[in-house]
Amino acid sequence: MDLLNKDMSAEFKPVNKLEKENKMVQNISELFDKLEIKDGATLSFHHHLRNGDYVLNMVFEEVKRRGIKDITLVASSIFPCHEPIVPLIKDGTIKNVIVSYMSGPVAEAISHGDLKGTLVMQSHGGRARAIMEGSIKIDVAFIGAPSTDIHGNISATEGKAFCGTLGYAIADSIMAEKTVAITDTILPLEGKTEIPSERIDYILKVDSIGDPNGIISGTTRITKDPVGLRIAQKAVEVMVATGLVKEGMCYQSGAGGVSLAVTKFLGDYMEREGIKGKFASGGVTGDLCDMKNRGLFDRIYDVQCFDLKSAEDIKNDPRHITMSAEKYASPYKDAIVNSLDFVILGATEVDTDFNVNVTTGHDGVIMGGSGGHQDTAYGAKVSIIVSKLFQSRIPLIVDRVGVISTPGSTVDVLVTERGVAVNENRTDIIEALKAHNIEVMTIKELKELSDSLTGVPQKKRDESKRVIGYMEYRDGQVLDKIYKA
């Protein structure tokens, strides 16, 4: 270490304490002057404002205005609201994209081959790992900050566009060369602090960082479809049969309509049986907060809020605990996901090795991504995929999924309306289910049943097309290539 071998005779240059700078900048142009963003820079963003986010577009408007090129965009997620950056992908302003989830026009443009560089899709935990270990080197992290004091202590429970937690922005704020808070609300004193001032270099006040109503994304409502509800009920039966639905259980579900129905039915069961869980985690809905408030879980660990009710709950209840993506899901250091008894997840495709695709749709176009899918499937004692066997006669189970988002070695159970399949390496689960008179099929049997009803699905993945990027596993391995749609 250099400081042990310093030239001690170097003359000390006295400091002038009367010339202190503060962090506030007046406008985005002054901010960019200070940041000195150059061609090829890596800029990062978080997605807690989800489809209501104004920050990413605002920053890229200035990037474009200045003619900066070859940007690597590191966004935890990209939503339909980010359509304005599509032309910047096409013209090479944005060269590479590293993202955990994307849907809407940007995802479509990239799927169709408009990105000049590489697309890397990661899990939420993998993203945090990559940033913390330095595999991703961020030049500037832009934090959409619901509120901050003048020092840059950022709170997500105060402000016009409060979003409760900033879990996906924590690693960025620690590791970026420079971190900027963009906010519409300056508080005289810090509120409940999600990102402390020592992580923030500059603060830019703007009129609005986002539309609070955009926080509610389309995937976060319980299904009303009777088939979906039947699947959810079956999933709860499976869970109970494993013997893990008991005092102190830890639980997470995805935000799909069937997964949310499982959560509801599980809650009803726990209430009936007088079972209290230790924690529920994840992206969090108001319904999950209600379950905590009814005493069904001692606490919630929350990396992002799926609705405003959940964001409100963080403000009001210290047992609703915010967490970083690392704490939630990092592949190192025994993350929260490793304590899960169950995770309930969706899928657009599953193959007979239980590999799951949640990244591309049946047309091969990107419409999602792993998010926490990989992380929770690995971490949970029992990972359960809930899905209909067909959607508009398009089958779930295929020979080769479009993109492997989560490897089959970490997926334990598939519950459909026509049967339950269990990964054959989980003999413990197979036995438990049989002991509870739940019929267990192999996934090949389930596929044969499916094929007999709809015909063998055509292979959708066209490997003659150009590789536009890859799906990374949470530990950094290449999990699968992503082809142009």
Next chain:
Amino acid sequence: MDLLNKDMSAEFKPVNKLEKENKMVQNISELFDKLEIKDGATLSFHHHLRNGDYVLNMVFEEVKRRGIKDITLVASSIFPCHEPIVPLIKDGTIKNVIVSYMSGPVAEAISHGDLKGTLVMQSHGGRARAIMEGSIKIDVAFIGAPSTDIHGNISATEGKAFCGTLGYAIADSIMAEKTVAITDTILPLEGKTEIPSERIDYILKVDSIGDPNGIISGTTRITKDPVGLRIAQKAVEVMVATGLVKEGMCYQSGAGGVSLAVTKFLGDYMEREGIKGKFASGGVTGDLCDMKNRGLFDRIYDVQCFDLKSAEDIKNDPRHITMSAEKYASPYKDAIVNSLDFVILGATEVDTDFNVNVTTGHDGVIMGGSGGHQDTAYGAKVSIIVSKLFQSRIPLIVDRVGVISTPGSTVDVLVTERGVAVNENRTDIIEALKAHNIEVMTIKELKELSDSLTGVPQKKRDESKRVIGYMEYRDGQVLDKIYKA
């Protein structure tokens, strides 16, 4: 970035989710086996258990047992309780020491030349900067954790040796290759979390991490000496004269007896005048908590507790806010110290350029260090040194201080029982004091007065002796050499 140029054809190695490790290790030997600490390693420690700490000695007992050599010890502070490591300094087990404050047998041994390598003394903010920027590379950070859950979410308000905050350990926990929680209290669920689980690699449970009573160090009681009290009263007069004792003021004092008396008298004044401050910060005493609770400050920012009453207060009042050393005092990113209106500090020696020594005693032996002295003197609008002009006929003001701990360009006012001197670059303060009929002397005049009473002091610093290390300024510059005593 490598992940943009990955070999996408590399075969994916499936993970086995049934083979998870947890963080708990059974004993210190297993811990060291996992850590693989080698000769020349850098080990870090924090000092929130102050003179009651058992952790540092415990770790070095095992280092010694294993015959590991040439360790660089990075400790935020070293206290008399750490005497057991003196032989390890002498035999080369510990080669270099990087520290912000030290007193007792270790300090004496190093002063007398027993360290084979280099001594680097830093401010609290400088230490955090050095760790975060990578100037100090820590192999293993050992966190004395008052309590933790099984994931490594560390709380400092629960546990047998609760110490309230862990502000000096935060940077270590973020940047160390490996971070270990050593604790005597495992909680079923996390309490108020100071260090989150994603920062912790291993957890070792031991019988006791420290003696809670050792948290109260000798320097944290208000002086009863009438001369000291007179100085404190004068300091408050000076503060009032600057016009900055007003609604919203921000304040910190050191932990010396006279400084604490200033805090008390200031509180009395504020109460009388109905003035409410914005915050008080620092190492925090129970008396300061009382002032907050009486409404004299809206909140407290706390990087370490000087007594158990203060540690209790953190548990009970959300307006008593813990902070990292970076947030407190980092030279970058507009730290809390930069908001201070006043800081009240002590000194063992001052020269006529206002350079201050708080590192060595009159015998040239190390008995302290900058701690936050450098940081707050720089940050505060007005930094005030309070000290008697003589201590047992040994004068305060000298031609050359033993070690420059804080540069004079950041020291504004010296208040003694025989007069007040103001740094001549602070004409604003000189004018304000004169306008309030406070007699202002130059520091040279004050020295002449002192010399006339005690005789010109002998030069204590012997530059013919060996240089054993240096005092670093918070920005990384060499501020002064430290000579063997």
